[in-house]
Amino acid sequence: xxxxxxxxxxxxxxxxxxxxxxxxxxxxxxxxxxxxxxxxxxxxxxxxxxxxxxxxxxxxxxxxxxxxxxxxxxxxxxxxxxxxxxxxxxxxxxxxxxxxxxxxxxxxxxxxxxxxxxxxxxxxxxxxxxxxxxxxxxxxxxxxxxxx
Numbered sequence: 001x002x003x004x005x006x007x008x009x010x011x012x013x014x015x016x017x018x019x020x021x022x023x024x025x026x027x028x029x030x031x032x033x034x035x036x037x038x039x040x041x042x043x044x045x046x047x048x049x050x051x052x053x054x055x056x057x058x059x060x061x062x063x064x065x066x067x068x069x070x071x072x073x074x075x076x077x078x079x080x081x082x083x084x085x086x087x088x089x090x091x092x093x094x095x096x097x098x099x100x101x102x103x104x105x106x107x108x109x110x111x112x113x114x115x116x117x118x119x120x121x122x123x124x125x126x127x128x129x130x131x132x133x134x135x136x137x138x139x140x141x142x143x144x145x146x147x148x
């Protein structure tokens with residue numbers, strides 16, 4: 001039903017929409033019976049779907065990697081940038097490991113490089129990630145296989 005420019009409107013006190021004055025009573029009765037304002041986002045949602053709206057849009061969720069609970073809206077950012085269990089790659093040896101372990105892993109590499117060791121000499125650091133002791137010439141083949 002299109003409004004003509006000379007038709008007056010009133011604001012519905014329930015949904016805050018402009019409604020033609022001639023329809024305001026009927027609209028208000030229907031609107032207040034069937035819609036409710038979400039307490040989180042302020043959207044008007046059908047009463048029968050209010051709980052579903054909350055659960056699908058606003059209910060706290062747990063990160064599948066670290067179990068931290070957060071708002072659904074920030075879960076993707078958390079998983080990609082903040083989760084301590086997200087997989088990152090070591091800048092020195094390109095080994096994938098949880099972000100929470102990266103600093104300790106890199107400190108071990110730097111400390112050993114300062115003592116004159118090479119990546120081949122540091123192959124034992126792989127045990128922190130895969131529980132295999134990889135030594136000498138086996139390091140490169142292990143690193144290649146573990147990245148597949």
